[in-house]
Amino acid sequence: MRAVVFENYEQFPSLTDVPKPEPGPGEVLLRVAGAGACHSDVSVYRHFKEGQPGAQKPPFVLGHENSGWVEALGEGVSGRVEVGAAYLVYGPIGCGHCRKCARGQDTYCENAATMPYLATGLGRDGGMAEYMTAPAHHLVPLGDADPVAAAPLSDAGLTPYHAIKQALPHLAGGGRNALVIGLGGLGQIGVQILRALTGATVIATDVKPEALARARENGAVTVAGGARQVEEIREITGGRGVDAAFDFVGVTPTIAAAAASMAQGGRLTVVGIGGGTHEFSFFTTPYESYVTNTYWGTVEDLWEVVDLYRAGQISPDVERFGMEDALEAYRRLEAGEVSGRAVVVPGQK
Known part of the structure; x- marks a missing residue:
């Protein structure tokens, strides 16, 4: 079968033929409907070096945002998994035995350092292929919803959803304001999730006019990046600042802009893994506000994301x-030429 393979560190992936996988005990074989191309993939093959924290040993098939139809069941799989039905795949894979994994928090597995991989498509063969395997308990049913458009939800939907869900107490009540920085695949869905889950005014900012236009279509008030960015954000909030900010870029300037936009008691969640840093000062940090981070989300969160998708409340671009x-998708992703999310569809010519 055809697959996109990460062959070696700091080397562009290849499109090649690999053996069709067989499901092991507790696993299923899926015919892939769609696989999202993510900037995390670019980091895997372009930036990580052997032995670096987070680096995953090649070779393996890329693709950690996956959907597909169940083709076969591995040993011991029965019950709710239906052959022929469409499912979204929860990517993170923990040890399955620690307290975090028992709660469906595979991303925070207490034994992650002993695992041979982080997730499907991150150390273990993923979904940038015609077929893939996945643990049966990591499948979320899609019903009659379009599985191709759903594929990015397993990261580009799940990651902002988890971050926003953790911040909901800060957005409860009238007169609240939320800020989204970075309107790529995650940020655009983040705007939609905030509109679906809260009554807050959603302020969205980016440097790309087309990204701002898309956010306005989804109900956000937009501010262009630039010298007056923070000033304009504060003007929208009547000078008070935002109650919750979500930085989907994560470089030092975007974190600084978010921090400068905060209200007292606000929560700034850095979601983007841009390697930025934040400097704390008692005299400039709003009282009782704090900076935190989140990584991916839980299996339970993904079920709720699919509920929003099936209800028409969120729709990935x-x-x-x-x-x-597929390799062209990655080239365009690296060049910043993809708006929304690039999804590889094995059945599409």
Whole structure:
């Protein structure tokens, strides 16, 4: 079968033929409907070096945002998994035995350092292929919803959802304001989730006019990046600042802009893994506000994301590529030429 393979560190992936996988005990075989191309993939093959924390040993098939139809069941799989039905795949894979994994928090597995991989498509063969395997208990049913458009939800939907869900107490009540910085695949869905879950005014900011226009279509008040960015955000809030900010970029300037936009008692969640840093000062930090971070989300969160998707409350902006154009999807992603999310569709010519 055809697959996009991470062959070696600091090397662009290859499109090649690999053996069709077989499901092991507790696993299922899926015919892939769609696989999202993520900037995390770019970090895997472009930036990580051997032995670096977070680096995953090659070779393996990329793709950690996956959906598909169950084709076969591995040993011991029965019950709710239906052959032929469409499912979204929860990517993180923990040890399955620690307290975090018992709560569906595989991303925070207490034994992650002993695991041979982080997730499907991150150390273990992923979904940038015609077929993939996944643990049966990591499947979320999609019903009759479009599985191709759903594929990015397993990261680009799950990650902002988890961050926003943790911040909901800060957005409860009238007159609240939320800030979204970075309107790529995650930020655009983040705007939709905030509109679906809260009554807050959603302020969205980016440097790309087309990204700002898309956010306005989804109900956000937009501010262009630039010298007056923070000033304009504060003007929208009547000078008080935002109650919750979500930085989907994570570089030092975006974290600084978010921090400067905060109200007293606010919560700033850095979601983007841009490597930025934040400097604390008692005299400039709003009282009882704090900076935190989140990583991916839980299995329970993903079920709730799918509920929003099936109800029509969130809709990923998807650009589809056939398997033979998968490498072009990654080239365009690296060049910043993809708006929304690039999804590789093996069945598309």
